[in-house]
Amino acid sequence: MESTQFYTDVILPLPLPGSFTYAIPVELVEKVGIGYRVVVQFGNRKIYTALVRKIHREVDASRDFKEILSVLDDTPLVSEWQFRFWDWMASYYLCTAGEVMNAALPSAFKLASETRVAINPGYLIDSVTLNEKEFTLAETLYNAKKSIEISRISRIIGQQKVIPVVKTLMEKGVIVLEEEVKEKYRPKKETFIRLDESYSADEESLRQLFDQLERRARKQLEILMTWIQLSKQGLGEIKAVKKEELLRKSGCTPAVLESMLKKNIFILDEKPVVKILAGKPESDPSSITLSDEQERTITEIRDAWTAKDVVLLHGVTSSGKTEIYIKLIAETIARGKQVLYLLPEIALTTQIINRLRKYFGERVGIYHSRFNDSERAEVWKQSSVNSQNDGERSSCDIILGARSAVFLPFAGLGLVIVDEEHDSSFKQMDPAPRYNGRDAGLFLAHLHGAKAVVGSATPAIESYYNAKQGKYALVELAERYGEMELPLIKLVNIRDELRRGRMKTHFSTPLLEQLSEAIKNGEQAILFQNRRGFSLRLECEACSWMPSCKNCDVTLVYHKKSNQLRCHYCGYVALVPLVCPVCHSPGVRMKGFGTEKVEEELGILLPGARIARMDLDTTRSKHSHQNIISSFEERKIDVLVGTQMVTKGLDFDHVSTVCILNADNMLGFPDFRSEERSFQLMAQVSGRSGRKKKRGLVIIQTYNPANMVIQSVVKHDYTGMYEYQIGERRKFKYPPFHRLILLKVRHRDAELVNRAASDLAKKLTKVFGNRILGPEYPPVSRIMNQYLKHILIKVEIESSVVTAKSKLLDILHEFYQKQEFHPVRVLIDVDPQ
Numbered sequence: 001m002e003s004t005q006f007y008t009d010v011i012l013p014l015p016l017p018g019s020f021t022y023a024i025p026v027e028l029v030e031k032v033g034i035g036y037r038v039v040v041q042f043g044n045r046k047i048y049t050a051l052v053r054k055i056h057r058e059v060d061a062s063r064d065f066k067e068i069l070s071v072l073d074d075t076p077l078v079s080e081w082q083f084r085f086w087d088w089m090a091s092y093y094l095c096t097a098g099e100v101m102n103a104a105l106p107s108a109f110k111l112a113s114e115t116r117v118a119i120n121p122g123y124l125i126d127s128v129t130l131n132e133k134e135f136t137l138a139e140t141l142y143n144a145k146k147s148i149e150i151s152r153i154s155r156i157i158g159q160q161k162v163i164p165v166v167k168t169l170m171e172k173g174v175i176v177l178e179e180e181v182k183e184k185y186r187p188k189k190e191t192f193i194r195l196d197e198s199y200s201a202d203e204e205s206l207r208q209l210f211d212q213l214e215r216r217a218r219k220q221l222e223i224l225m226t227w228i229q230l231s232k233q234g235l236g237e238i239k240a241v242k243k244e245e246l247l248r249k250s251g252c253t254p255a256v257l258e259s260m261l262k263k264n265i266f267i268l269d270e271k272p273v274v275k276i277l278a279g280k281p282e283s284d285p286s287s288i289t290l291s292d293e294q295e296r297t298i299t300e301i302r303d304a305w306t307a308k309d310v311v312l313l314h315g316v317t318s319s320g321k322t323e324i325y326i327k328l329i330a331e332t333i334a335r336g337k338q339v340l341y342l343l344p345e346i347a348l349t350t351q352i353i354n355r356l357r358k359y360f361g362e363r364v365g366i367y368h369s370r371f372n373d374s375e376r377a378e379v380w381k382q383s384s385v386n387s388q389n390d391g392e393r394s395s396c397d398i399i400l401g402a403r404s405a406v407f408l409p410f411a412g413l414g415l416v417i418v419d420e421e422h423d424s425s426f427k428q429m430d431p432a433p434r435y436n437g438r439d440a441g442l443f444l445a446h447l448h449g450a451k452a453v454v455g456s457a458t459p460a461i462e463s464y465y466n467a468k469q470g471k472y473a474l475v476e477l478a479e480r481y482g483e484m485e486l487p488l489i490k491l492v493n494i495r496d497e498l499r500r501g502r503m504k505t506h507f508s509t510p511l512l513e514q515l516s517e518a519i520k521n522g523e524q525a526i527l528f529q530n531r532r533g534f535s536l537r538l539e540c541e542a543c544s545w546m547p548s549c550k551n552c553d554v555t556l557v558y559h560k561k562s563n564q565l566r567c568h569y570c571g572y573v574a575l576v577p578l579v580c581p582v583c584h585s586p587g588v589r590m591k592g593f594g595t596e597k598v599e600e601e602l603g604i605l606l607p608g609a610r611i612a613r614m615d616l617d618t619t620r621s622k623h624s625h626q627n628i629i630s631s632f633e634e635r636k637i638d639v640l641v642g643t644q645m646v647t648k649g650l651d652f653d654h655v656s657t658v659c660i661l662n663a664d665n666m667l668g669f670p671d672f673r674s675e676e677r678s679f680q681l682m683a684q685v686s687g688r689s690g691r692k693k694k695r696g697l698v699i700i701q702t703y704n705p706a707n708m709v710i711q712s713v714v715k716h717d718y719t720g721m722y723e724y725q726i727g728e729r730r731k732f733k734y735p736p737f738h739r740l741i742l743l744k745v746r747h748r749d750a751e752l753v754n755r756a757a758s759d760l761a762k763k764l765t766k767v768f769g770n771r772i773l774g775p776e777y778p779p780v781s782r783i784m785n786q787y788l789k790h791i792l793i794k795v796e797i798e799s800s801v802v803t804a805k806s807k808l809l810d811i812l813h814e815f816y817q818k819q820e821f822h823p824v825r826v827l828i829d830v831d832p833q
Contacts, residue, residue, distance in 0.1 A: 007059050008032060008068065010050035012042060013102040013110050015095075015432065019053050023065040032068070035076030035083070037109065039069040039163045047151065047163065048112045051078055051101060069161045077109065079384075079409055085447055089440065094741075094805055094828040095432040103433055104407035106376035107177060108170065111150060111163050117175045118147040130174070133165055138174050170374075177373050192240035192269045193227065193257070199265065209265065219256045224265070226250035240269055281361035285330035288359075293479045294320050298327055304473030305451050310442060312421075312467040313455035315477030316716070317687025318484060318651070321455050322352070324477075325417050326359055328453065333363065333397045337414025337450070338383070341400045342441050344423035346625055351651060352419075353400055360398055367401035367408060384409035403428060403437025406444050413448035416441045421454035421463060422680055427833040434829045457687060458680040458718060461725055465736040487658070487689045487696035489714045491705040494662075505601050506593050511659050511699050512605060519609050519638050523656035527602070527641045528685045529595050530666060532615040533557035536592030538565070538576070542585035547574060553782040559617070560596055570784045598661065599641045606639070614642035647685040656696055658689040663702040663710055670779060672734050673833070675709045679721050682713045733794050735831075739801050741793040741808065742832040745775065746825045750787040756815075756824040757789035763811050768793060768804075805830075 006029050009019040022040055024032055032038065032052060040050045049072065059065065086100045102110070119141040130138060140156050141148060154162040169175045199206045213221035226249050231239040247254060260266045290298065297313070301324070304311050315321045329339045343352060346368045356364045367379045382396040399405055403426050418426075418438045426437035438454060445452040454463060454472070467474035480486065492508045502509040518525050535558040539546050547556045549567035556565035556574055565574040579586050599613045612618075614628050631637050632652060640646060666678040682700065690696020702710055712721040730737050745757040757775035765772045774791040781788055795804045808828075815821060 005057065006032075007056055007065060008038070008052050009054040009056070010038060010040060010068075011053050011097045011101050012040070012048050012050050013105070013112075014042075014048075014098045015102075016098055017096050019097070020050070021059060021065055022050075023067045024055070025067050028068065028071055031071045033076055034080065035078040037072040037077055039072065039161065041066055041069065045151070046112070047154075049110050049163065053083065053097075070164045072164060072167055077105075077409075081447060082407075082409055085406075085444060088443060088447075089433050089435055091805075093433045093435050093830045094809070095434070099432040103404070103428070103431075106373045106380060108373040108377040109380075111166055115150050115166075115177065116147040117141070117150065117153070117166060117170075117177055119144075120173055120176045130169075130172075134169055134172075134174070137165060138169060141175060190270070191243040193243050193246055193266050194240040194269060195227065195231075196264050196267055217259075219252050220260050220265075223250045223252050223257060223260060227266070243268070282358045285326050285359045288323050288326060290323060290327070291320065291479075291481055293477060294324055294481070297475055297477045298324050300475045301328070301453065301473075304475060308473040309446065309450075310452045310454065310472045311475055312459060312463055312472045313453055313475050313477065314459055314464070314467075314718075315455060315457060316480060316486065317457045317684065318480045319457075319477045320481035321419070321477065322355060322651075323481075325419070325453070325455070326356070328415060328417070329356075329360070329398060332415040333360070335414060337412050338396075338410050339398045339415045339417065340405060340408075340410065340413060340441065340444070341398060341417045342405060342419065342426070342437055343400065343402060344420050344425035344437075345645060346402055351629060356398060356400060363397040365396035365399050367399055367405040380408060384411055403435070403440070406437060406440045410444075410448065413445065413450045415450055416445040416452040418442070418452070418454040420456055420684075422456045422458055422460040424677065424833045427831075429833075430827075432827075434827075434832075436831060436833070439831070458683050461676055461722060461729070462736040464722055465726060484690065485695045486716050487686055487698045489686060489698040489700060489716075491710065491714065492699055492701045493705050494701050494703050504605060506598065506661055507601070507605060508699075508701055511701065514657050514697060514699060515602075515606060515609075515639065515659070518657040519606065521656070522654075524632070524635065524637070524652065524654045525639045525657040525659065526646050526652075526655055526685065526688050527598060527639060527659045527661060528643075528646060528681075529593070529598050529641065529661045530643050530681065531592070531594040532596065532617055532643055533566070533568075533594035534560040534596040534600070535590035536594060537590075538588050539591050540580035540583065540585055541587040541589055543580060543583040545580050545582045547577065551783075551785050552780060554780055557594065558590060560600065561617075569780065595641050595643060602639060602641065610636065610638045612637045612640055614640060614645050616643070619645070644681055646688070647681050652688065655689050656694060658685055658696065658698045660685060660698070660700045663700050663707075664704060667707065667709060672729070672732070676721070676725055679709050679712055679718075682710070683716070683718070686713065737797055738794040739797060739804075739830075740832055741795065741805070742829040743791040743793070744778075744827040744829065745789045745791065746786045746827060747823060748785055748787065750782075752820070752824060753787040753789050756821050756826075757791065759818070759821070760811070760815050760826065761791050763815060764791065764793065764808075767807050767811060768795075771795060 006024040007021050008024055009021050011019055020042070032055065034052055034055065036052045037049050038052055040048055042048050047069070086097060086104065089095070089100050090097050119138065137153060137156065150162060150166060153166065166175065199209055209224070210221070213224060223246065227241055227246055230241045230246065230249060243257070247257060257266070261268055297315070301311050301313065313321060313324070325341070329341070332339050341352070341356070353364065353366055365379050365382055367376065371379070379396065379399070383399055399408055418441050421438050428435050428437070442452055442454070463472070466472045490510070492510050494503070494508065497503045497508045504512065515525050537546050537555040538558060547565055548554065549556055549570065549572045551572050552567055552569045554567060554569060556567055556572075558576065559566055563576060565576060566572070577588060580588055595613050595615045596617070599611055602609065602611050612628060612631065618628065619625050628640075632640050635654060660682055663678070663682060666681060667674060686698040689698055700710065700713070704710070708724065709721065712718070729735065734740070743760070745753055745760065747753045747756070761772060761775050771794045772791065773794070775789040778788055778790050793804070793808070795801055812826060815826070
């Protein structure tokens with residue numbers, strides 16, 4: 001006899017391989033579906049939100065299975081194509097499905113027993129209807145005035161199935177996750193007014209209401225007539241008008257409206273404000289006038305899509321790539337499809353979102369890590385199909401975001417745009433999955449049958465090679481918009497300036513003269529220094545002692561604002577020593593310089609200049625990027641000092657001068673991509689100058705003006721740089737001719753790391769031969785008291801990378817059979833950056 005018991009295989013947000021099987025109670029069988037969230041007990045005491053991946057009856061009858069505790073959704077949260085995307089990511093980047101789930105879902109969707117919740121600071125007792133258990137929990141949190149773990153809440157309300165109660169209270173706006181309290185999050189709501197159904201559905205009742213108000217309440221009649229005008233209501237429909245707009249248009253006081261609400265003429269509805277959305281478009285995309293070169297480019301892209309799904313748009317800085325993207329977006333959403341617009345940095349979204357909203361208004365949504373969990377959950381829902389409304393698509397046709405936006409549940413993706421596709425910020429470093437947002441975006445497009453454009457003024461070597469080999473279509477845009485000239489680039493030899501005594505701290509005389517001239521003419525300037533902090537290190541002049549981090553093998557960086565020494569890897573903080581702790585000499589001096597020091601010294605050398613800084617230290621808060629960029633756009637800042645944040649795609653009308661303070665420190669990094677990245681950074685930041693009306697000037701300070709990369713930047717010669725780099729990579733077996741897999745062996749015991757790395761390398765060499773490099777110590781060999789050794793695997797592009805990964809996983813399984821190596825972590829990074 002066939003069993004009537006159903007089981008489900010679920011994914012847990014944990015770094016554990018495979019799925020886990022639970023029994024489905026009879027009363028929940030009809031409520032469970034693929035992609036639904038369910039609450040499960042994992043282990044003896046842990047409670048997690050899991051995702052249903054499969055429902056079946058085929059299990060080992062001799063085993064006992066725990067039951068799922070409850071179902072959290074009425075409709076699937078994750079679709080089947082999303083699961084396919086997750087499967088690809090787990091397989092390609094050699095991680096678990098749970099790690100992908102953890103990266104994909106906002107924390108608001110992953111309640112667990114360790115999750116901490118608190119009362120919403122804006123909640124008022126008795127303002128929301130609650131049942132007994134909800135009220136008990138709300139009252140407890142209200143009185144506690146602090147966050148509480150969900151596992152403790154279970155004991156407070158005397159119920160094991162507590163997550164559904166927490167979910168309901170979150171939906172009602174009564175409680176929030178702990179991190180939202182830290183961000184002082186207040187769920188903002190808008191008040192809407194709708195006509196009671198007894199009047200909206202009955203023409204005679206509405207006529208009688210008119211007569212009654214005309215005789216007794218003229219002000220109320222004015223509000224009613226205004227409401228009808230604003231709603232443009234037809235009988236049988238119930239439409240709502242914003243309360244604020246209704247009062248403004250009618251000219252009546254809130255007291256008049258309140259009287260009508262008490263009479264049940266109007267009904268008041270509160271709806272959460274969708275913070276990701278803007279108002280109506282200001283212009284139509286058809287109003288954009290393209291140059292002849294842009295028209296040719298967009299025609300070539302359309303033609304290329306007939307044969308290839310991916311187009312590499314190689315356009316010089318200020319060539320008008322964004323306007324081309326806007327035209328392509330308009331064409332895509334006109335076909336009823338969605339667009340994903342990926343950017344490498346959150347800072348870039350500030351300018352781009354304003355440009356997109358100008359043409360698409362509320363159809364644009366934003367998604368990145370600076371949004372709190374409720375806001376990200378909101379975007380998630382807005383980007384998916386509303387299955388309660390016959391599959392009608394939500395208002396978010398265009399999603400603008402950083403790499404994590406690839407995980408959103410798109411309803412019908414038609415176009416993926418990857419802007420500044422060369423940028424290493426698209427790569428997720430830690431934790432797993434260590435994916436590349438550009439590559440994931442392209443696979444996502446393939447999964448949906450969508451088209452894709454990857455654009456850059458300085459494409460990644462691999463992308464340009466793929467285009468040259470015919471994997472992508474290549475479209476070139478070689479002219480700046482409006483016939484603007486590319487900037488003039490001047491080199492300043494620091495050695496010569498030092499010999500002639502013309503250096504003032506870190507600034508050459510030509511650089512200071514040009515900055516003074518620009519400020520005098522009412523123009524703006526950008527200074528690029530790819531190191532934050534004040535001084536890169538302290539050093540004793542007597543014994544050469546340098547303060548270092550107690551947790552990492554790096555020197556501490558001095559930050560003057562806080563007057564502290566900080567580690568940029570683990571956050572360790574130390575006081576500045578008055579004397580050397582080794583030889584007791586007072587001669588402890590600062591060496592090197594970062595953006596903080598540049599900002600201070602410029603203030604002394606250019607008195608009266610308005611100087612600001614944009615780096616990680618000044619952009620930690622949610623809106624700090626936007627505030628700095630807006631101030632610079634509004635010309636409240638004369639000189640903007642920054643790290644690589646200032647190099648990426650920003651468009652400022654009045655920047656005439658760009659200065660690169662030290663081009664050499666980028667070139668000396670021990671990485672096969674260092675020359676490519678140095679060219680990209682210098683070329684990108686150079687492109688910020690002279691973007692409107694006037695040719696810009698770029699000053700590059702260097703000890704080695706003859707360097708090949710620097711000369712390529714001066715000549716705006718991307719092709720020359722590419723040809724040299726592609727030759728080097730072919731010779732030394734690097735991408736795009738070989739795929740790389742980096743293994744990071746990590747543990748607190750240095751000797752154990754050495755033994756484990758050596759053992760693993762020997763096992764790998766037996767299978768992969770001379771494709772193995774290492775084990776070697778990385779430049780920073782200890783981080784957060786974890787010692788590191790790296791092993792690099794090179795796989796020929798012609799070989800099967802799937803086979804290579806399968807062999808690697810077998811070797812790792814064999815490696816962990818040795819008891820000694822159980823505590824050692826081996827992190828896998830596919831296509832490391």
